[in-house]
Amino acid sequence: MKYVVKLGGASLEDKALLHSCGKAIAELVGDGNQVAVVHGGGVQLTKTLAQMGKVSQFISGLRVTDAETRDAALMVLAGRVNKSLVAALGQHGCAAVGLSGGDGHVFRARKKITTPDLGFVGEIAATDPRWLDAIWTMGAVPVISSIALGFDGEYYNINADEMASACAVATKADALVFLTDVPGVKGADGEVMRWLKLPEIPGLEAASVITGGMLPKLHACRDALTHGVKRVRILPAESAQLLPDLISTRVNEGTEVMVA
Template identity: 45%
Template sequence: MTDHSVDPALLFKAETLAEALPYMQRYAGSTFVVKYGGHAMGDAEAAEDFAEDIVLLKAVGINPIVVHGGGPQIGAALKAQGIESRFVDGLRVTDAATMKVAEMVLSGAINKEIVSWIAAEGGRAVGISGKDGRLVTATKVQGAQDLGFVGEPDDVDTRILDTISKAGMIPVVAPIGVGTDGQTYNINADTMAGALAIATGAERLFLLTDVPGVLDKSKRLLSDLTPADIAGLQTDGTIHGGMIPKLQTCIDAVEGGVDAAVILDGRVPHAMLIEIFTRQGAGTLVRRA
């Protein structure tokens, strides 16, 4: 089990924030990169809880960086415009028309909605994409099939993130990158979050999605895994489908210097706080052996 040091009763039943602060401030000065998934952001109450948690992290001295997805929302927008969605190995094939819609939805509607949620909870957020300040320079994903304008991070320049965080604000990043030639690329949000976590030297990478974490064959939550554990679970078929790339992102992050990466159910109220500040945790934590 994850070794947390805070009794949830002390954290969530504290009469005042001041009573809870001593438990929370042990991460003061750390950077947390939080990927907020497209499926996890579909509920208004859950979105409010998420924004509250992000604002609270900032209030206790942690520097949160939010990276958001938006697959379902992109799919709906494409359907409304009569554009067919096609996927290869979980990645959306992105032609010029699809790229235009994806950027509009990600950098526009979703990004600014999350900024507004954070503002409603008393926080100050700045919405950007990987194109702003050349935060993420991307290269085209190469594979057996041409995915169009799907990219992967090649270089991360954290100066814009540093500037926003030092100004007391919270960066909210859309997973869009730019090539050295100025071409816009759609980037998988998990991959984007992992790259930012490595580049910023983050203490934690959180992948908030719509599953509890990694489950064993009896559907019980596996709370702690190492890269070696993950390899074994993949070999015996316990891990399959969309969980494989998520866990690969976690492995890449911890091998790139991130202390730990966690897969969490973003639909659970205050899942991040439970994972960070309680003994039992809330998801699957991946750490180097």
């Protein structure tokens, strides 16, 4: 089977969590699955920007990205964060190849048109998964940072959830899993929703039950499910050890997002 696993937040910052996530992904690969990892690195980027004297600003869960912020994102996401993930997988005997979405033109971007303007924030305009297929053919795991190259020659910061969804669609993945800092999607009662149907999302959004970074995540879930991805799950990174069992057994952690 093909899996796309998205990592972000504390799972990239906490060494123990990163170790656990790396082990779970390595087990998936050891079971004969093809796995691609897509990652963000917003926490690390925010810290680096603060060290540079820049204050991070977000609108609807998306980072406002001027040229200096974009260049920092290239350095942090495609550099330190990407290579730390490659190393974490390597610790468990799993060969990994780190790349940004711009490498090999795997993902091409266009500027995201918003009001107000977000700067160098992009959305996926085209995909070419041949390099990912080549890495899988060699028995390795592609580890992709959420940076893509625009047709105008500029690099764009891409929301990692959107990148993961685009990757799952492009590779015809069987499952897309978001390993997150939160236990799942919470309903109006504050409890984690074990199942969430796509038609329920607009109402939860209108009632401000779903806000902030969960908005682009659920939009990414919707895009994946409506373009052929069979299973989409939001799973707390602390439960990463359950990753190899998601398809074969009943897992009562996180939120399963379904078409209907």
